[in-house]
Amino acid sequence: MLAHDPGMRALLCLIWLILVPVSLPTPAVAGEVTLSSADLVETGSGARIAPDLVLPAEDRNVPIVGEANTQDGARLLRHLAGRGGINGFSGILYDNRDRGHSTLDPGLFPRLSRLVYGPALVSEEQDYGLAGRILLPAVVFGNSSTAITNGPIPRSQVRLAMTSRMGQAITPRLYETNALYVYPEHRDHDSEDLFPANWPYTITSQGSSGSDRRFLVALAMTLAAFPADTFAALREAGLVAPTLQMILRRNLATVSTREDYLSGRAHPVAFEPAQIRIGRMVAQAADLRADAIPPMVRLKVVEDGFRPAAGLAGLDERLFDTPSAIARIWRSFDWDREMVxxxxxxxxxxxxxxxxxxxxxxxDPARVQIEPLDSEGRSARITVAWHDPFSEPAPGGGEDYATRRHARVDIGVFAHNGVHDSAPALVSIAFPAHQVRRYAAAESGGAPRLVSIDYDAAARGAYFDPVLHWTAPWTDEARYDLDGTPLGWNRRWADGRERFVSFREMGNPAEPRYRIDRTAPERPQLRFDG
Structure with missing residues (x-):
């Protein structure tokens, strides 16, 4: 059947890749694995796999850690390797995706296999930037110290993944197939947090090119330190990446207790390289028993107060629903929203x-309520009220910035198996920080309601992500009936014009229409055709 049905062969290969542990024979050249187009099989799901790729056997006659490696934890890893019982670098592959711009020094880990892309794949740029279009039958860690710096929508590789359908599909798939990549935030998390969500699928380093290298060292040493049976169990279950994320976050310099780990200090959207405690990561990996591996938390929305069409432009508020991360964008005029x-x-x-x-x-804890709905906490009702942008201290900002502006709520979901907490799954809600909104309680009391929205981000010089948002040259003041029913907007344009615009029920063709003008893609503008 496989000889006559390529689609079925690709599907079975993908199932094999995810579920079956691979016994890898030894190729002729140790230390390098060359990937060519001929090695790849289409899956029909937007990815290609290399089911027959062969990794070198680990040469245990050379040091597990190079002499030049003086990182915290290097002595411990040497001791563990000498004692025996750890996995070492067997079955592990390092993938550099910036063509050597910020690569892991080969001398640090002489036993580690490194991926090399064939000429055809290089010409297709399959070796560069965001990972995920190729799946490999190995435990993979890697990096791309790159960002989108040209064109109208500059952004980090992680923000690119979060805001594109392709990135939202391929990045979680890597996480579930034992691959974890590091990317710099490059101006997406300096004086302002520009990420629309938080997720566990990647590691984002605070800084630009080179800020990712310390994370690569930490991942390499942690992977090598797992006991051989633990590593095999992690690989077979597809839990290598979630477990690495748990160990990284549990051993940050800001995290000393379990309560610290269950707080925001362990789960920023971007990590300061100086906060990694590599020695502690190595020690925790070496102590992890195969029968104590924590699970990957899987989330699903049961009830959703966020809509497929909301706000004047009628855009979707659901940024993505993925196995371990859910993201929403607040576009409606409501004061609060609810999800189960x-x-x-x-x-x-x-x-x-x-x-x-x-x-x-x-x-803001005063504006977020989380209500568990069962004794084990498997489900919860989340109620979130509107958040204006808020600032928090920004460690590492130096003279450039002391605080960082945020406009997002992050909720972490952790599973505890009696021994360890899992890596977080995350629910994120992003607010349109480029709008100036005012809410106030109604005269009759009750929950606050919208008073006005200034949409003119362009006039104020306020940044917004052009992939997700728009600007408009007016301010709307809400008008309500005596019973509190919304009637419409008193609209004031930047040029001084004013008029009343009746409240628009989405999908009613009799009401005024809005369209987004993307003539200037870096600053899309909402047009009013009413």
């Missing part, structure tokens, strides 16, 4: 009973 989210699909790899923690990681 479940983690019931989460299963422990050793069938241990689980209990769940839902924690506010970023946002």
């Amino acid at each position: 989210v479940t983690a019931a699909d989460t299963a422990d790899p050793n069938a241990r009973p689980l209990r769940f923690e839902w924690r506010l990681l970023k946002g």
